[in-house]
Amino acid sequence: MGWKQPTRIQAEAILYALQGRDVIGVGQTGSGKTAAFALPIIQALLEHRQRFFACVLAPTRELAIQIAKQFEALGSAISLQCSVLVGGIPRTSQTISLAKRPHVVVGTPGRLLDHLTNTKGFSFNKLKYLVLDEADDLLKAEFQKAVDDILNVISKERRTFLFSATMTQKVEKLRRACLKNPVKVEVDSKYSLVDTLRQELYVVPAKYKDCYLVHVLNEMPGSMIMVFVRTCKEMTARKVDADEIMILRESH
Template identity: 45%
Template sequence: MSDKEFFNKFNLNDWIIKQCSSIGLKIATPIQSNCIPEILKGKDCIGAAKTGSGKTLAFTLPILQKLCEDPYGIFALILTPTRELAYQIADQFAVLGKPINLKHCVIVGGMDMVEQGIKLSKHPHIVVATPGRLADHLESCNTFTLSRIKFLVLDEADRLLSGQFDKQIKLIFNNLPKIRQNLFFSATITDTLEQLKEVTGKEVFLYETPSEIATVEQLEQNYILCPKDVKDAYLVQAIREYRTKNQKGNIIIFTNTCKDCQILSMTLNEVGFENVALHAMITQLQRLAALTRFKSNTVTILLATDVASRGLDIPTVELVINHTIPKVPKEYIHRVGRTARAGRGGKAITLITPYDIKMLQAVEKEINIKLTEIKVDDNEVSQIFTQISVTKSEAHIKLDEDDFYEKKLINKRKKWILEGLDPDEEESKMLKRSRKKNTKKLKKKYNNKLFISNDGNS
């Protein structure tokens, strides 16, 4: 099919075409042009395409078409790995399904389970859920059933089938009808392709973007080489230099851990870069509030862990910064995919220390592109280094006072209880592992000092 296929060529109902047109959607993207007709024929579908290529619409439109032909609830189940993506998908269904009074609900962790249970008991047409919370509902109540669903969608399928959600997904699959349409979508789906084919168990339509390059052409990809201990000062200077050329563009800064995310957010706020943080150690209401402020341009900088790396579509994001290069190369693709979406331009900068060279090479191999080195003003970095270091140290102290680590332990204990484990026993094991790890670090540090001393250089 042509890459410039219009939605009215898919034999979709007029009201669907009008809704698409009302939000500025007239021409289908390649993944939509290829997948929508096959899904409408009743085939299972596996769709792999670059971030920002319109994968969500590729399954939303055919589901709405089939729903209006035979409306009942619960008609479709969409599983996602992150809460934020679940809300975004639900919003798309709400907007496009408005003419038929579409009923939907979002089932994710961090929200009231009783309220969610009431919504499920009313049998909404569309359920968008994260695996953990949906599994909790299936185990704890019998006020709803998934036995009549017509569609099962795994969005970001590679993440859902990576092993992290195996127990919950097995439980969910045991509650699904054998006859259903399975739709699997992701930007990096190749690793789990065979696994997905086994899940469907029948003829599957497979669409993969015909490109060796995993990121879009409109994305400018750079790295900054910096000493490890001075990385935060380089980050601040990179933002300052970007802001001299672009005052309005939104920025997402990715970190690897919740603690780093919170510390860096506090540090940047103190040095004049107002931002909001998004990570797993804050409540779901705080996460939604942070995302809302960022989407509405009330705040133009978002600090986030990989909870924000999958599927989020925020058109105003023009720069993505990796404060820490991701350990898994394909996660880089998802992170930088938050910008340069739907044909727009964008820029990605990754801070690299001499210890990260191998990981940088792994990323370049994964995306089949060489990142370009850019320089920041070293003199400016040296002038702000002390201020940034002191501010970050103060943030560490404040985080201790805010009982951040106590909250983390409470969350861990909740998780252990849900998994049927003894929280006291698991906490004891965790403390033993931590002591063992710290002992190894001390030994290594001592041996290094001893080596230097014996060498006669200290």
């Protein structure tokens, strides 16, 4: 994947994770938290091949999909199989994916609990690793009951990794509830940003938003771009508008 050196949180968290410790990792956006928990899990999976080996909880479907892609990329040499359980996607396709008994399941709390409750043959009775990514967001009211219910039905004999950009009182409470003698790795101050991340704010009229989006994308050729939108419906409309604007620009 072109990685030469570990980031700070990877260098510290992976060391403890390979020792079999539960880990709390606190680091800012872009610090490399996903690989910090994915690599130790893949190493353990290499040594003890098992289906439904690990579960990762994430607060959004975009993050869940991103995490799954990293697991598949890092685990490609051992043919790692991963299922993504999120809303907005038909349950049938996810049920078929679970029937193949993947090594890693990544999902949002509500949809994951739905499958644990209603999908025949799917359980985490022998789960070895649980990851709570962006734990501060997972503890919002909309997720809290589902997270509690999931913790009640999965194997207690597991390693648990909790990663977050911040360490709030709620995250500390969750730590006490589901981790055993964890080690805390904190590499950055609260709300800080990595040096390679640049933030810019454009204040534009709503009706010109698509045009400005195309302009910004054109200014960064060759870059990997992720665009966040509020709803699936808006995402579809945004794609159509952006394509139309691009055609108009090229025609002139």
